[in-house]
Amino acid sequence: MTVSAALFDSTFRSECAGAGTLLVFDAAPVKWSLPATRVLSITTAANWPHRASSLDLLLGGECLDQGVHVVVLQSSFGDCAFSTHYILHLQTFEPTSFLPLPPLVFEDSENHPMRYVIFQNESGPVIVLDVDRLYQMANIAAVGSHPT
Amino acid sequence: MITVQSLRLLLLARCVREVLGTKEWFPIPGARQEIPGVIGWGHRAVAMLDLARLVPDLRPLQVGEQRSRLLVLQVGESRLAVPADSVSSIIDIDTDAIHPRSVTAFPYSPSEVRIGDEVLPLFEPALILESAVGA
Numbered sequence: 248m249t250v251s252a253a254l255f256d257s258t259f260r261s262e263c264a265g266a267g268t269l270l271v272f273d274a275a276p277v278k279w280s281l282p283a284t285r286v287l288s289i290t291t292a293a294n295w296p297h298r299a300s301s302l303d304l305l306l307g308g309e310c311l312d313q314g315v316h317v318v319v320l321q322s323s324f325g326d327c328a329f330s331t332h333y334i335l336h337l338q339t340f341e342p343t344s345f346l347p348l349p350p351l352v353f354e355d356s357e358n359h360p361m362r363y364v365i366f367q368n369e370s371g372p373v374i375v376l377d378v379d380r381l382y383q384m385a386n387i388a389a390v391g392s393h394p395t
Numbered sequence: 396m397i398t399v400q401s402l403r404l405l406l407l408a409r410c411v412r413e414v415l416g417t418k419e420w421f422p423i424p425g426a427r428q429e430i431p432g433v434i435g436w437g438h439r440a441v442a443m444l445d446l447a448r449l450v451p452d453l454r455p456l457q458v459g460e461q462r463s464r465l466l467v468l469q470v471g472e473s474r475l476a477v478p479a480d481s482v483s484s485i486i487d488i489d490t491d492a493i494h495p496r497s498v499t500a501f502p503y504s505p506s507e508v509r510i511g512d513e514v515l516p517l518f519e520p521a522l523i524l525e526s527a528v529g530a
Contacts, residue, residue, distance in 0.1 A: 277422065349442040351473065351527050352426045352433065361423065366435040372421045 267340045270318070271373060272333040278373045280365075283337060285378040287319040287326060322382035338373075340365050345375060360384050396483040396515065397466065399446045400453050404501060404518040405508055406466075408485050412474065415465040420476070422458050427527070431456070434476045436467055443476040444523060449502055470520045477520075486510070493517060 269280035316335060319328040345363040350356035363375035397404050413436075420443045422432040429448040433440045447453035456462070462478035492508050496516065499507045503523055504516035 277424065343438075346435070346438070346440040348423065348433065348440055349473065351442040351475070351524065352423055352430055354427060359425075361425070364421070364423075364433060364440045366421075366440075372433075372435075374423070 267342055267345075269338055269340065269373065269375065271336050271338050272331060273336070274333050278371060279333075280338075280373050280375050281318075281320065281378060281381075282375070285320050285322070287321050289335065290317045290319070291315060320378050320381075322378045324379065324382050327382050340373075348374075358384065396486060397464075397477070397479040397518075398481045399462070399479055402446060402450055402453060402501070403513075403515055404446070404504070405486070405488075405515050406468075406518045406520075410468045410470065410520060411466055412469050413467045414482050415467065417461040417463055418465045418476075419461065420456075420478070429523075434465070436474070436476065439474065441467065441474045441476045443478065444520070446477060446479070468520050470524050473524060475520055475523065 268283040270283045270286050272279040315330075315332055317328055317330045318335070319326060344365045346365065348356075348359075348361055348364055353359040353361070358380055360376045360380040361374050362377045362380070365373040365375065367373065397406055415436075418434055418436075420432045420434045426432060430442045430444055431448070432443050434443055435441075445456045448455045456478060462480050464479045464482045466477045466479060466482065468475045468477060488508055488510070492510075493506050494508070496505055496507045498514045499516040501516035501518065503520065503526075504518050505522070506517040506519075507514050508517055
Protein backbone atom coordinates (compact mmCIF):
# COMPACT_ATOMS: atom_id res chain seq x y z
CA MET A 248 0.00 0.00 0.00
CA THR A 249 1.41 3.39 -0.93
CA VAL A 250 1.53 5.73 2.04
CA SER A 251 0.95 9.44 1.98
CA ALA A 252 0.22 12.05 4.58
CA ALA A 253 -3.42 11.97 3.63
CA LEU A 254 -3.68 8.24 4.30
CA PHE A 255 -1.72 8.25 7.50
CA ASP A 256 -4.41 8.86 10.08
CA SER A 257 -7.10 6.65 8.66
CA THR A 258 -5.17 3.61 7.56
CA PHE A 259 -1.61 3.64 8.70
CA ARG A 260 -2.04 2.73 12.35
CA SER A 261 -4.00 -0.40 11.65
CA GLU A 262 -1.54 -1.43 8.97
CA CYS A 263 1.36 -1.04 11.42
CA ALA A 264 0.10 -3.56 13.92
CA GLY A 265 2.25 -6.43 12.71
CA ALA A 266 5.85 -6.49 13.92
CA GLY A 267 6.99 -7.47 10.47
CA THR A 268 5.41 -4.46 8.83
CA LEU A 269 7.93 -2.09 7.31
CA LEU A 270 7.71 1.36 5.81
CA VAL A 271 9.60 0.84 2.57
CA PHE A 272 11.29 3.49 0.43
CA ASP A 273 11.50 2.60 -3.21
CA ALA A 274 15.09 3.61 -3.95
CA ALA A 275 16.27 1.28 -6.70
CA PRO A 276 18.35 -0.83 -6.82
CA VAL A 277 18.21 -1.09 -3.03
CA LYS A 278 15.15 -0.42 -0.96
CA TRP A 279 15.34 1.03 2.52
CA SER A 280 12.85 0.29 5.25
CA LEU A 281 12.00 1.10 8.83
CA PRO A 282 9.81 -0.78 11.30
CA ALA A 283 6.42 0.82 10.86
CA THR A 284 5.79 0.65 14.60
CA ARG A 285 8.51 3.30 15.03
CA VAL A 286 6.82 5.75 12.68
CA LEU A 287 5.00 8.46 14.58
CA SER A 288 3.67 10.39 11.65
CA ILE A 289 4.05 11.14 8.01
CA THR A 290 3.43 14.66 6.96
CA THR A 291 4.38 17.11 4.29
CA ALA A 292 7.54 19.19 4.15
CA ALA A 293 5.57 22.27 5.06
CA ASN A 294 4.61 20.74 8.41
CA TRP A 295 7.96 19.82 9.93
CA PRO A 296 7.17 19.01 13.56
CA HIS A 297 8.79 21.31 16.07
CA ARG A 298 9.52 18.54 18.53
CA ALA A 299 11.58 16.39 16.20
CA SER A 300 15.29 16.54 15.60
CA SER A 301 16.47 16.37 12.05
CA LEU A 302 18.16 13.23 10.83
CA ASP A 303 20.64 14.79 8.50
CA LEU A 304 22.44 12.04 6.75
CA LEU A 305 23.21 9.28 5.23
CA LEU A 306 22.81 6.01 3.53
CA GLY A 307 24.95 6.89 0.59
CA GLY A 308 23.45 10.34 0.45
CA GLU A 309 20.46 8.85 -1.26
CA CYS A 310 17.68 8.15 1.12
CA LEU A 311 17.15 11.04 3.39
CA ASP A 312 17.43 14.00 1.13
CA GLN A 313 14.75 16.58 1.13
CA GLY A 314 11.48 15.77 -0.46
CA VAL A 315 7.77 15.92 -0.19
CA HIS A 316 7.33 13.52 2.73
CA VAL A 317 8.43 14.15 6.30
CA VAL A 318 8.63 10.97 8.33
CA VAL A 319 8.74 11.37 12.10
CA LEU A 320 10.26 8.48 13.99
CA GLN A 321 10.28 7.44 17.61
CA SER A 322 13.68 6.29 18.81
CA SER A 323 14.65 5.31 22.33
CA PHE A 324 16.61 8.54 22.53
CA GLY A 325 14.04 10.96 21.22
CA ASP A 326 11.93 11.77 18.23
CA CYS A 327 13.62 12.44 14.95
CA ALA A 328 12.48 13.19 11.46
CA PHE A 329 13.67 13.23 7.92
CA SER A 330 12.27 14.16 4.60
CA THR A 331 12.44 12.12 1.46
CA HIS A 332 11.18 12.29 -2.08
CA TYR A 333 10.90 8.53 -2.44
CA ILE A 334 7.52 6.87 -2.64
CA LEU A 335 6.68 5.16 0.62
CA HIS A 336 4.73 2.00 1.00
CA LEU A 337 3.90 -0.50 3.69
CA GLN A 338 4.85 -4.12 3.32
CA THR A 339 4.63 -7.00 5.76
CA PHE A 340 7.26 -9.72 5.81
CA GLU A 341 7.51 -13.05 7.56
CA PRO A 342 9.86 -12.87 10.58
CA THR A 343 12.02 -15.60 9.05
CA SER A 344 12.75 -13.43 6.02
CA PHE A 345 14.74 -10.92 8.09
CA LEU A 346 18.34 -12.02 7.47
CA PRO A 347 21.06 -10.37 9.58
CA LEU A 348 23.61 -8.51 7.51
CA PRO A 349 26.97 -10.21 8.08
CA PRO A 350 29.24 -8.25 10.44
CA LEU A 351 32.06 -8.40 7.90
CA VAL A 352 30.26 -5.99 5.62
CA PHE A 353 30.76 -2.88 7.74
CA GLU A 354 33.70 -1.33 9.51
CA ASP A 355 31.55 -0.72 12.57
CA SER A 356 28.89 -3.37 12.40
CA GLU A 357 27.94 -3.17 16.08
CA ASN A 358 26.61 0.34 15.68
CA HIS A 359 25.65 0.40 12.05
CA PRO A 360 21.99 1.25 11.37
CA MET A 361 21.61 -1.32 8.59
CA ARG A 362 20.61 -4.47 10.47
CA TYR A 363 18.83 -6.89 8.17
CA VAL A 364 18.28 -7.62 4.55
CA ILE A 365 15.19 -9.21 3.06
CA PHE A 366 15.60 -10.84 -0.31
CA GLN A 367 12.61 -10.68 -2.58
CA ASN A 368 12.40 -12.77 -5.66
CA GLU A 369 11.59 -10.13 -8.20
CA SER A 370 11.67 -6.66 -6.71
CA GLY A 371 15.14 -6.61 -5.18
CA PRO A 372 16.37 -6.64 -1.61
CA VAL A 373 15.04 -4.53 1.24
CA ILE A 374 17.50 -3.25 3.83
CA VAL A 375 16.00 -2.84 7.28
CA LEU A 376 17.22 0.11 9.35
CA ASP A 377 17.40 0.25 13.12
CA VAL A 378 15.80 3.49 14.30
CA ASP A 379 17.85 3.76 17.50
CA ARG A 380 21.14 3.26 15.70
CA LEU A 381 20.01 5.61 12.97
CA TYR A 382 19.39 8.28 15.59
CA GLN A 383 22.75 7.70 17.22
CA MET A 384 24.69 7.68 13.99
CA ALA A 385 22.93 10.59 12.41
CA ASN A 386 24.10 14.11 12.50
CA ILE A 387 21.36 15.32 14.79
CA ALA A 388 20.59 18.97 14.30
CA ALA A 389 19.20 21.18 17.02
CA VAL A 390 15.82 20.12 18.35
CA GLY A 391 13.05 21.77 16.43
CA SER A 392 15.20 22.61 13.49
CA HIS A 393 14.02 22.40 9.97
CA PRO A 394 16.25 21.34 7.09
CA THR A 395 17.15 24.30 4.95
CA MET B 396 42.81 -23.02 -8.08
CA ILE B 397 40.69 -19.99 -8.84
CA THR B 398 41.22 -17.12 -11.22
CA VAL B 399 39.99 -13.55 -11.25
CA GLN B 400 41.21 -11.83 -14.38
CA SER B 401 45.01 -12.19 -14.25
CA LEU B 402 45.04 -13.23 -10.59
CA ARG B 403 45.58 -16.94 -9.95
CA LEU B 404 45.18 -18.24 -6.42
CA LEU B 405 45.18 -21.52 -4.58
CA LEU B 406 42.64 -22.18 -1.90
CA LEU B 407 42.36 -25.10 0.49
CA ALA B 408 39.51 -27.26 -0.75
CA ARG B 409 38.25 -27.88 2.76
CA CYS B 410 37.24 -24.18 2.98
CA VAL B 411 34.86 -24.50 0.06
CA ARG B 412 31.23 -25.17 0.94
CA GLU B 413 29.84 -24.85 -2.55
CA VAL B 414 30.72 -23.69 -6.04
CA LEU B 415 27.85 -22.00 -7.80
CA GLY B 416 27.45 -20.54 -11.25
CA THR B 417 26.63 -16.90 -11.78
CA LYS B 418 24.64 -15.46 -8.95
CA GLU B 419 23.26 -12.00 -8.41
CA TRP B 420 24.77 -9.92 -5.63
CA PHE B 421 23.40 -6.79 -4.07
CA PRO B 422 25.39 -3.69 -3.19
CA ILE B 423 25.27 -2.45 0.38
CA PRO B 424 25.89 1.30 0.59
CA GLY B 425 28.64 2.13 3.05
CA ALA B 426 30.08 -1.38 3.01
CA ARG B 427 33.79 -2.13 3.17
CA GLN B 428 35.63 -1.40 -0.02
CA GLU B 429 36.62 -5.06 -0.56
CA ILE B 430 33.22 -6.43 0.50
CA PRO B 431 30.82 -4.34 -1.54
CA GLY B 432 27.68 -6.39 -1.05
CA VAL B 433 25.90 -9.59 -0.11
CA ILE B 434 24.34 -12.61 -1.74
CA GLY B 435 21.47 -14.72 -0.53
CA TRP B 436 22.58 -18.28 0.11
CA GLY B 437 20.92 -21.03 2.15
CA HIS B 438 18.59 -18.59 3.87
CA ARG B 439 21.49 -16.40 4.91
CA ALA B 440 22.90 -13.11 3.76
CA VAL B 441 26.55 -13.84 2.96
CA ALA B 442 29.20 -11.14 2.61
CA MET B 443 30.70 -11.01 -0.88
CA LEU B 444 34.45 -10.52 -1.21
CA ASP B 445 35.65 -9.05 -4.50
CA LEU B 446 39.23 -10.28 -4.84
CA ALA B 447 39.84 -7.75 -7.61
CA ARG B 448 39.58 -5.00 -5.02
CA LEU B 449 42.60 -6.39 -3.19
CA VAL B 450 44.96 -6.28 -6.15
CA PRO B 451 46.03 -3.13 -7.99
CA ASP B 452 45.25 -3.02 -11.70
CA LEU B 453 42.39 -5.53 -11.54
CA ARG B 454 38.94 -4.27 -12.42
CA PRO B 455 36.47 -4.41 -9.52
CA LEU B 456 33.04 -5.92 -9.97
CA GLN B 457 30.50 -3.31 -10.90
CA VAL B 458 26.92 -3.29 -9.68
CA GLY B 459 24.94 -5.72 -11.80
CA GLU B 460 28.08 -7.50 -13.00
CA GLN B 461 28.83 -11.10 -12.09
CA ARG B 462 31.59 -13.62 -12.58
CA SER B 463 30.96 -17.06 -13.98
CA ARG B 464 31.57 -18.88 -10.70
CA LEU B 465 30.75 -18.10 -7.10
CA LEU B 466 32.51 -19.92 -4.30
CA VAL B 467 30.91 -20.04 -0.88
CA LEU B 468 33.65 -20.42 1.70
CA GLN B 469 33.45 -21.50 5.30
CA VAL B 470 35.67 -19.23 7.36
CA GLY B 471 35.42 -20.13 11.02
CA GLU B 472 31.80 -19.60 11.94
CA SER B 473 31.29 -17.23 9.02
CA ARG B 474 30.68 -17.67 5.34
CA LEU B 475 32.17 -15.66 2.56
CA ALA B 476 31.09 -15.54 -1.07
CA VAL B 477 33.89 -15.08 -3.60
CA PRO B 478 33.11 -14.54 -7.28
CA ALA B 479 35.70 -16.00 -9.66
CA ASP B 480 36.19 -16.24 -13.39
CA SER B 481 37.14 -19.91 -13.13
CA VAL B 482 37.56 -22.68 -10.60
CA SER B 483 39.81 -25.60 -11.46
CA SER B 484 39.45 -29.15 -10.31
CA ILE B 485 41.10 -30.08 -7.03
CA ILE B 486 44.88 -30.28 -7.14
CA ASP B 487 46.75 -32.53 -4.71
CA ILE B 488 49.79 -30.77 -3.33
CA ASP B 489 52.49 -32.19 -1.13
CA THR B 490 52.70 -30.12 2.05
CA ASP B 491 56.46 -29.89 1.43
CA ALA B 492 55.61 -27.73 -1.59
CA ILE B 493 54.06 -25.01 0.58
CA HIS B 494 56.56 -22.31 1.48
CA PRO B 495 56.41 -18.92 3.16
CA ARG B 496 55.59 -16.21 0.68
CA SER B 497 58.59 -14.77 -1.08
CA VAL B 498 57.67 -14.37 -4.76
CA THR B 499 53.96 -13.58 -4.84
CA ALA B 500 52.31 -10.43 -3.53
CA PHE B 501 48.69 -11.29 -2.76
CA PRO B 502 48.00 -9.74 0.66
CA TYR B 503 46.04 -12.57 2.29
CA SER B 504 48.44 -15.39 1.47
CA PRO B 505 51.34 -15.87 3.85
CA SER B 506 52.28 -18.99 1.89
CA GLU B 507 52.82 -19.89 -1.72
CA VAL B 508 53.11 -23.07 -3.73
CA ARG B 509 55.29 -23.93 -6.70
CA ILE B 510 53.41 -25.89 -9.36
CA GLY B 511 55.68 -26.66 -12.30
CA ASP B 512 57.20 -23.36 -13.37
CA GLU B 513 54.60 -21.28 -11.63
CA VAL B 514 54.45 -20.01 -8.06
CA LEU B 515 50.93 -19.34 -6.81
CA PRO B 516 49.75 -17.66 -3.61
CA LEU B 517 47.79 -19.81 -1.16
CA PHE B 518 44.82 -17.69 -0.17
CA GLU B 519 43.81 -17.88 3.50
CA PRO B 520 40.37 -16.26 3.80
CA ALA B 521 40.55 -16.43 7.60
CA LEU B 522 43.03 -13.55 7.40
CA ILE B 523 40.30 -11.38 5.91
CA LEU B 524 38.20 -12.11 8.97
CA GLU B 525 41.09 -11.40 11.31
CA SER B 526 41.84 -8.07 9.65
CA ALA B 527 38.18 -7.12 9.81
CA VAL B 528 37.92 -7.96 13.50
CA GLY B 529 41.11 -6.08 14.21
CA ALA B 530 39.98 -3.03 12.25
